[in-house]
Amino acid sequence: MPPAKKRARTYDSTKIRAAVLTQFGQVHAAVSGLAPGQLALPTSLGDWTVRELAVHLALAVEAVSRTIEQSTTSGPPPTPLVTLQAWPFATAAFAGDVDQDVKALAASTPPDELFERTAQRISALLPDAPDDLLLATRLGTMRLGDFLVTRTIELIVHTDDLNRAVAGLGIPYDRQALAACTRMLADALAVKAPGASTEVRIPPYAVVQCVAGPRHTRGTPPNVVETDPLTWVRLASGRTTWREAIDGALVSASGERADLGDLLPLMG
Secondary structure (H helix, E strand, O other): OOOOOOOOOOOOHHHHHHHHHHHHHHHHHHHHOOOHHHHOOEOOOOOOEHHHHHHHHHHHHHHHHHHHHHHHHHOOOOOOEOOOOOHHHHHHHHHHHHHHHHHHHHOOOOHHHHHHHHHHHHHHHOOOOOOOOEEEEOOEEEEHHHHHHHHHHHHHHHHHHHHHHOOOOOOOOOHHHHHHHHHHHHHHHHHHOOOOOEEEEEOOOEEEEEOOOOOOOOOOOOOEEEEOHHHHHHHHHOOOOHHHHHHOOOEEEEOOOOOOOOOOOOOO
16 A cells, blocks of 8 residues: 555644734844945845845845736736745745845845835734635735745745845844745655655654665664754755765764755755
8 A cells, every 4th residue: 555645734723824914024023224335235145235235134025015906907817836845945946046136136125124114014914814715826826825925935044045135134033934944845855755754853853764775663763864954954945065964963874875065055
């Protein structure tokens, strides 16, 4: 008998909504205090400066308001739906379009003005929008509840990018946002490398089994990978390589199927 298909992870809507608003608010406060010289600093994202990175983060959240507004005025977009499991692997195809939009807006709008407008709009539109509202996102049709979970990845990954670009910035990571981001990216690994020979542990938020091979049933798994949430986010998003994480003792890996180097990053 084939193994039972794993059920997709579910997320608490109230916690996800609060996490998105909290993390966005923390970024908003930090960006509003940046001096022109800090906004001009380089980032690890190609030729983007901190200004463009900040604009991208605001746009990632503004997309929630824009798509809610479109759906409520024009009706739901056509299906099929883009699932949470598919989302991480679909983002790379739109990187060029994102880059153009960000640079155009960054050249014309101060980041703090954009953040203020975005904060006002999402605060007005999100409370009355149901989770099953269908949205026409850049990647395709998504449920609002699912789209909000993807915003935790955008917010956590790029909060980390900002913190590494601006010395001493120190934007905190909302616990619920970091948890959702970690879990979603852990599940993406299990989708990319289905199996049960390797256990990946990211305490305190996620444990997944992946990689084809002999199935573990009891006792200590023969192949174990363990790391902290922020290192996992950096590995999954390509900010850190597997070798850098191993050499820096940021990841422990034991067993012949515990090398995840060829599977990472998960997002382009």
